[in-house]
Amino acid sequence: MKRGFTFLLVISLLVLGLILPRGARSLMVQMMAFSIFAMAYDISLGFTNQCSLGHSVFFGAGAYGTILPMLHWHFGVLPSVFIGFLLGLVLAFLTGLISVRLSEAYFVIVTAIFSAIFHLLAMDMTWLTGGDDGLSVTLPKIGFGPLKLSLYHPLGTYYFVLAFLLAGYLALRTIVGSPLGMIFVAIRENEKRTAFLGYNVRTYKLIAFLISGTFTALSGGLYAVSLRYATADFFSLYWSIIPIVWCLVGGLGTLIGPCIGVALMSLFQYYVSAWWTYYLVIFGVLILLILRVSRRGILGYFIGRGARGGWRL
Amino acid sequence: MATLKVREVTKRFGGLVALDRVNLSVEERELRGIIGPNGAGKTTLFNLITGELKPTGGKIFLDDEDITGLPPHLICQKGLSRTFQLTSIFPELTVYESIWVGINSKRHRWNPFTKVKNLTDVAERAEKICHLIGLQEKRDELAVNLSYGDQKILEIGMALSTEPSILLLDEPTQGVSPKEAEEIIGVIQRLAKDITVILIEHSVDVVLQVCHKVTVLHEGRVIAEGDPAEISKNEEVQRVYLGEA
Ligand SMILES: Nc1ncnc2c1ncn2[C@@H]1O[C@H](COP(=O)(O)OP(=O)(O)O)[C@@H](O)[C@H]1O
Ligand SMILES: [Mg+2]
Numbered sequence: 395m396k397r398g399f400t401f402l403l404v405i406s407l408l409v410l411g412l413i414l415p416r417g418a419r420s421l422m423v424q425m426m427a428f429s430i431f432a433m434a435y436d437i438s439l440g441f442t443n444q445c446s447l448g449h450s451v452f453f454g455a456g457a458y459g460t461i462l463p464m465l466h467w468h469f470g471v472l473p474s475v476f477i478g479f480l481l482g483l484v485l486a487f488l489t490g491l492i493s494v495r496l497s498e499a500y501f502v503i504v505t506a507i508f509s510a511i512f513h514l515l516a517m518d519m520t521w522l523t524g525g526d527d528g529l530s531v532t533l534p535k536i537g538f539g540p541l542k543l544s545l546y547h548p549l550g551t552y553y554f555v556l557a558f559l560l561a562g563y564l565a566l567r568t569i570v571g572s573p574l575g576m577i578f579v580a581i582r583e584n585e586k587r588t589a590f591l592g593y594n595v596r597t598y599k600l601i602a603f604l605i606s607g608t609f610t611a612l613s614g615g616l617y618a619v620s621l622r623y624a625t626a627d628f629f630s631l632y633w634s635i636i637p638i639v640w641c642l643v644g645g646l647g648t649l650i651g652p653c654i655g656v657a658l659m660s661l662f663q664y665y666v667s668a669w670w671t672y673y674l675v676i677f678g679v680l681i682l683l684i685l686r687v688s689r690r691g692i693l694g695y696f697i698g699r700g701a702r703g704g705w706r707l
Numbered sequence: 708m709a710t711l712k713v714r715e716v717t718k719r720f721g722g723l724v725a726l727d728r729v730n731l732s733v734e735e736r737e738l739r740g741i742i743g744p745n746g747a748g749k750t751t752l753f754n755l756i757t758g759e760l761k762p763t764g765g766k767i768f769l770d771d772e773d774i775t776g777l778p779p780h781l782i783c784q785k786g787l788s789r790t791f792q793l794t795s796i797f798p799e800l801t802v803y804e805s806i807w808v809g810i811n812s813k814r815h816r817w818n819p820f821t822k823v824k825n826l827t828d829v830a831e832r833a834e835k836i837c838h839l840i841g842l843q844e845k846r847d848e849l850a851v852n853l854s855y856g857d858q859k860i861l862e863i864g865m866a867l868s869t870e871p872s873i874l875l876l877d878e879p880t881q882g883v884s885p886k887e888a889e890e891i892i893g894v895i896q897r898l899a900k901d902i903t904v905i906l907i908e909h910s911v912d913v914v915l916q917v918c919h920k921v922t923v924l925h926e927g928r929v930i931a932e933g934d935p936a937e938i939s940k941n942e943e944v945q946r947v948y949l950g951e952a
Contacts, residue, residue, distance in 0.1 A: 573826065574817040580808045583797035590757065590795075592783035592812035592869050601817075 404560065411552040419552055420620070425660045426555045427616040430562045432644070432652030434609030435637035437566065440646035441578040442602040443585070445498070447634045448489055448505030451512045452482045452607040454629035456614025458516075458523060461624040465531045471545065472536060475558075475615045482611020483604060490603035494596055509634045516626035528625030551620050558616055562609055566649055569605065578602050582647070610637075643684050645693030654692050710734055711756070711787075711873055711903070716765030718751055718927075725751045727927040728765065733873070738899040740918030741907045744947060747924040749907045750792055753875050757789045758782040769873070783812070788871035790862040792878045792907075798851035802842050802861055805850055807833045809868025833868070840864040840894055856887030863894060873903040881909055892917060911948065915939055923947070 407426075414422060431453065438444045459478030463469035469477070493504045516523045523529065536543040536554075545551045569575055577598050580588045589595045618624040637652075640659060645651025662680070666673040688695035713731040717724070726748045733739050741749050754760040756767055758779040766775045774782055797805045807823070810832045824830065837843040840860050845853065850861055859879055866874055876895065880888040888910075896917055898904055908914045914921055915935040923931040923944050931941045938944055 569819045571822050572817075572819045573811055573821065573823055574819040576804065576808060576811070576823055577817060579800065580797055583799055584795060587791075587795045587797065587865070588808070589779045590759075590783055590789060591809045591865065592780050594778075594780050598817070 407556055407559075411549055411556065416548065419548070421660065421664055423551050423555050423620045424617070425656050426559045427613050427620060428640070428656045428660065429559055429653040430616065431610050431613035432637055432640040432656045433563065433566050433649045434606045434613065436641045436646065436649065436652045437569075437578070437602050437609070438606035439638065439641055440648065440652075441570065441575070441582055442599055443498075443582040444494070444599060444603060444606075445502050445638070446493075446505040446603070446606070447502055447631070448493070448508040449607070449610050449637055450509045450629050450631060450633035451485055451489065452610040453614035453617075453633045454512060454516060454624075454626070455481045455485050456611030457618035457624040457628045459611065460615035461529055461531050461618050462522075464534065465529060468534070470534055470536060471554075471619060475612070475619065478615035478618075479608060479612045482614070483608045485611075486604045486607025487600075490600045490607065494599040494603055506631070506634070509629065509631055513626070513629040513631070516629045523624075523626045525626050528623055528627070530623045533619065533622055545619065545622075555616050555620060558612065562612060563649060566605075566609065570649060574598075574601070579647070639681060641691070643681055643691050645691030645695075647690075648693050651691055651693035658692070710770055711905075712768040712771075713752070713756065714766045714768065716752075716755060716767065717763045718748070718755055718760065719763045724927050726755070726762075729924075729927070729929055731922060731929070733903060733905060735872075735903055736899070736901070737903055738895075738917065738919050739903075739905045740914035740921040741905065741924060742909075742911055742914050742921060743924035746926075748927040749924055750877055752924070753789055753877055753907065756782075757787060757875065783869055783871075786870075786872040787875065788866040788869045788873070789875040790859075790866045790877055790879060792881065794855075794858045794862055796850040796858055796861060796865070799849055801847050801849055802853070802864075803833055803837060803846040805861060806836050806864050806868045809865050810836070810870070813870055836864050836868055839867070839897070841890065854887075856883035856891070859883055859887075860891060860894065863891070863898075867898065871902060873905065874898065875905045875907075877907045878909055879906070880913070888913075 410422060411419065435449055438446050456478040459481035460474045463474040463477050464471065489505065489508050493501050496504055517525055533545045536545070543550055545554060577588070577593060581595055581598055585595055614628060640655035641652045643658060644653065644655025662677065663673070666676060684692060711733045713729055715728045715730060716726055717728055718726040729752065741752070743749055751760065755762045758777050761776045766773055768774065769785055769787060774785060797808070800808070807829060810829050811826070814829055837846045840863060842857065842860060842864065845857065850858060853861060863876065863879060879895065880891050883891065892913060895904060895906065906914065906918065915938065918935060920934055921932070921938045922929055923938065925947050930947065931938055931944050
């Protein structure tokens with residue numbers, strides 16, 4: 395049944411690209427890029443109970459890691475996205491090395507400090523980042539042998555990002571269903587007990603943080619590609635907090651849940667912000683309501699409390 | 708050979724001396740009981756042996772290897788496993804999964820490209836332990852939904868799942884019904900046929916009944932050690948327990 399559901403979802407995503415009007419399609423592209431971010435973030439928060447406020451670092455780094463090689467060295471889109479991905483890996487390693495050894499509260503604070511430092515640096519180093527105004531880039535065509543895909547074609551970006559979303563989901567899905575995923579969940583459930591069962595908890599938390607940061611960078615890169623633009627604002631605390639909202643609303647400890655959170659929040663932001671500037675107020679109330687009804691978010695509500703396979707979805 | 712030696716171990720918490728130059732030797736396949744009034748330092752002794760706390764002084768040896776101050780996961784990998792006085796379980800994992808996690812720690816560890824259910828040797832072993840502790844019918848229940856007694860049994864199963872040569876049990880029957888306590892003691896006796904077990908128990912009767920040898924702690928010191936017959940005759944032990952009552 396679950397397999398059928400996934401299949402249906404993939405088909406509808408494929409078809410939607412063709413039938414959606416222009417505006418809705420670009421909203422969809424944005425949601426797909428964010429979905430990778432949301433799933434990646436949940437590996438940190440929902441699977442290993444590491445509440446990071448530093449993910450804007452990886453999001454921003456992914457965006458610039460992707461934009462700069464295209465801008466300065468005329469790299470292709472795919473190699474550039476890969477460079478963004480690697481930059482995320484490196485930064486997640488450096489920041490993770492320092493932060494995973496900290497207790498919960500200090501972890502939150504230190505990762506938030508990383509976010510603040512990188513934001514300040516990005517704002518300041520305008521020669522590199524373009525600061526607040528950001529940098530625009532012209533996307534080269536992507537060549538598959540004789541075939542050339544232009545991301546300026548209305549469908550190009552859609553299917554480009556969709557391909558990464560599916561690949562990202564499959565990769566994370568594999569990890570979550572593996573022994574490593576089980577260890578992550580054990581750490582979330584009871585860190586101390588996991589250590590006393592013979593696991594070096596710090597190492598596993600670092601691995602989770604690395605996976606999380608790297609895929610976040612991928613999301614940043616794709617988002618920048620879809621906008622053909624990156625700004626220092628991608629490093630701001632907003633991009634560290636919004637994934638928490640996605641995960642909480644959609645359902646912690648799952649992969650699909652955070653995507654549902656993204657969809658809901660993006661649609662809401664898109665339609666409500668158009669007619670009311672203070673839409674954030676409704677936003678907040680909505681989040682509280684959802685969490686009041688179901689502590690485990692929307693998906694958690696449907697699969698039931700502590701349902702088997704909750705973390706497998 | 709799985710022997711545990713605790714040599715002149717002292718633990719101070721600020722001004723409080725929780726353990727004072729404690730010595731303890733446990734032989735292979737022994738079922739050792741540790742008793743003593745509340746606050747005697749029993750749990751602290753386990754915390755020192757398993758690496759949760761570092762001793763202020765003294766050394767701990769496992770098979771003549773110095774394990775003093777090693778982190779818990781390394782001590783566990785060397786074959787020492789424990790349960791906790793206040794149950795420490797994985798609330799939202801099932802019985803089977805909880806045990807699976809322990810077994811996996813000694814085997815495949817973390818390969819991200821295989822599926823959990825493809826590790827058949829781990830699965831088989833997990834089933835076996837579910838059987839051994841008598842929770843096979845509840846294998847798919849979440850730990851949090853078990854009765855307190857079953858949680859205590861699950862804890863023993865989890866400790867066992869790492870395939871220890873020495874098992875440390877901290878008051879495994881505390882707070883459970885008499886019937887459940889009997890079941891738990893039964894499980895412990897079965898285990899003690901194959902591995903070394905050190906049992907902290909509140910009920911002196913149980914300890915005197917099932918253990919080969921008993922150590923009595925009082926105010927951080929070992930005040931008596933011997934077989935159950937000797938301990939029940941020991942005057943100082945009687946005084947401590949009568950004094951408490
Ligand atoms: N982490 C700790 N910090 C401070 N004091 C402690 C700590 N752990 C135990 N103690 C103290 O050490 C003494 C022995 O405690 P414990 O080992 O738990 O006794 P028992 O398990 O025999 O009842 C008690 O007085 C207790 O308050
Ligand atoms: Mg105790």
